[in-house]
């Protein structure tokens with residue numbers, strides 16, 4: 001059977017044992033997991049073997065911060081942390097700067113969108129953080145992409161982290 005190299009595979013439902021089999025068979029190079037607690041991340045590292053867990057994809061946004069512990073754990077372990085629904089989803093995203101005033105204030109100070117500030121804040125939390133915003137409009141995509149170039153001060157990051 002022909003195999004080909006692919007990027008990290010993110011799964012939430014299939015077992016870690018099945019992922020380990022795919023790794024051992026050379027069908028995947030690295031694995032990712034989703035919606036995992038720190039205990040589950042540690043189990044994944046143990047079962048998959050050192051260095052084989054590439055990423056953890058958990059919900060994380062201004063409104064949903066309970067994965068902050070997993071983010072910190074991933075930062076220390078050098079595992080990519082992918083915040084899903086980073087802008088709060090399609091219902092919340094348009095009003096992000098109003099519902100979370102600190103994000104609106106920082107956005108105004110920089111003359112950019114609160115959504116861009118949100119993504120820049122996440123990127124500033126740790127080098128392993130890679131937010132995955134969804135978008136249907138091209139202007140959302142180009143705006144969000146510019147978060148990579150938006151530099152927030154330490155004070156701004158601190159304010160947004162505690163807002």
Ligand SMILES: NC(=O)c1ccc[n+]([C@@H]2O[C@H](COP(=O)([O-])OP(=O)(O)OC[C@H]3O[C@@H](n4cnc5c(N)ncnc54)[C@H](OP(=O)(O)O)[C@@H]3O)[C@@H](O)[C@H]2O)c1
Pocket residue numbers: 012034035057058083084085086087088089090091093094113115116132133134135136137138139140141143144
């Ligand atoms: N692992 C899991 O269990 C899980 C669960 C849920 C979702 N996810 C993943 O999370 C990702 C994103 O989730 P999501 O789309 O639900 O939520 P989201 O990224 O928080 O929000 C998407 C909304 O944000 C808007 N938006 C994006 N960038 C913007 C910008 N720069 N300015 C203004 N508005 C902007 C979009 O608008 P427009 O559409 O109008 O452009 C869309 O309405 C997806 O890839 C999804 O697969 C993973």
